[in-house]
Amino acid sequence: MRIAPLFLIPVLVITSCVNPEQKQTTATTSAATGGPVRIGFSMDTLKEERWQRDKALIEKRAKEVGATLDVQVANGDDAVQTRQADNMLTKGIDVLIVAPHNGEIAASIVEAAHRRGVPVISYDRLIRNADVDLYISHQVEKIGEMQGEYALKKVPKGNYVLIGGSPTDYNAHLLRNGQMRVLKPAIDRGDVKVISDQFAREWKAEEALRITEDALTRTGNKIDAIVASNDGTAGGAISALEAVGLAGKVCVTGQDAQKDAIQRIVKGTQTMTIWKQIEPLANGAVDAAMKLAKKEPVQTTDKVNNGKIDVPAILLPLTAVDKSNVDDVIKAGYHKREDIYGQ
16 A cells, blocks of 8 residues: 555645745845846755755756855854855855754854845744744644654554754754654553653764664663664664664664665665755745745745744655655655665
C-alpha cells in the first residue's frame, strides 16, 4: 500500500499578500534604476546535503531571472553571519534572504536591513521577534506531527527516544511541538515511555549517536522507536543501533530525504523520512525576492507568528517516504537510481 497520498498536504488558498510599500525605505534599489536585482543570501551552513542543494538551486534560479546573487555562509557562527549580512548590505543589495543559524539573534540582521530599506525573507527557518517581510518554508510543525504519527503507527507501544535538532534553531522547537502534539496522548496513557528527550547541538550526527548510546545503556538496549528530527540525527542514531545489532529493528524517523537516508530506507535501517522538495522553496524565495526588490506585492498562503508579528508566509507541501514509495523520490529526479541502488 502506498502511503504518500495520506501525507500530502495541499498548499493553502492564497489569503493575503506582502505589500513592500508598507515598509519605510531609505535606499534606491538597483531594480528601480533599471539595473539587475541584487539578492543577498545569508546561509547558516553547507554541512548537510540539503543545504548544498538549496544553494545550488537558488543560484540557478537567480541566474534564470537575471538577478545578481551574493551568497555568504556563516558555518554555524552567529557573529560571522551578522558580519556577512552587514557586508552585503554595505555593498548595496536590494533584498536579503536569510537562513538563520539562531532565529533569535538573526533579528538584528532584520533590523539592520530595514534601516537601509532592504526587505528580508526568512528562508526555511523562522527569524524570531522581528518585522520579517516574508517567511518561506515547509509546514514545520506538520513535519513533527507526521514523524510522530508514523512512529505510533509502527510502534503504538514501547520505549521512545526523541532527538531534536539544534536548540538555537527555532524550527527544532516547532518540530518538537508537532511531535508531542501527536505523542502526548499515548504518553499520558502509558503506551509510550519516553526514555530520552534531548536536542542535538548543531543538528550533529555525533550528538545523536551519543544520545542514543546513552539511552541504549540505560535501558539495556530496550528501545523500540527513535523520533529523530532530521536525516543527519537519524544517521547518528542508526550508527549507535548498528553497534548493538538493532539497526532495522528499531523504528527511526527522519527529515530531508537525503541520499544517505534514502539508501538507509532501501537497506532497511531507517524507517522513514519527510521529503521536502527544495526546488519550489528555492524558486519561491528568489521569485519573492524579485518582487520585493521591485516593490511589487507577494502573494502568500498563510501567516506565522514569530513572537512579534504575524509574518506573511508561503508554506509548501510535504511527503512521508518509506519503502513503499521510496521510488517516487527517484522518479521525481531528486536522486539518481544508481546512487540509491548502486546499479
